[in-house]
Amino acid sequence: MTPRADVVRWDELALERVTEMVARKTVSGDELTLTQVFLKKGALAPLHSHAREQMIYVLEGGLRFTLEEDVTVREGEVLRIPAGLGHQCEALDDSMVIVVLGKSDER
Secondary structure, eight states: OOOOOOOGGGGGGGGGGGSEEEEEEEEOOEEEHHHHHHTTOEEEEEEEOOOSSSEEEESEEEEEEEEESEEEEEEEEEEOOOOTEEEEESSSSSEEEEEEEEOOOOO
16 A cells, blocks of 8 residues: 555644643644644643653743753743653643654554
């Protein structure tokens, strides 16, 4: 079977309400997941880790991550989190980010 490319329009994706403070739109491929995340100021993501590397590109606002040390990531910056590294996050402002996450082998 020949691989086929897909085009997805963000504005046609349903907005998933994760909590009253966090919403997202997600596109999943074979190896990666691309997610547009909207966080209200004060939203918290509890301590967790991923089996694959993660990249977070802040389009608007700012986030504080607790990793080995606290790291603040603001508009126009990208944070790369290695696989297996525990982290948590707090939205310092109303924020919009793009998250790229490699899919785990445990699909």
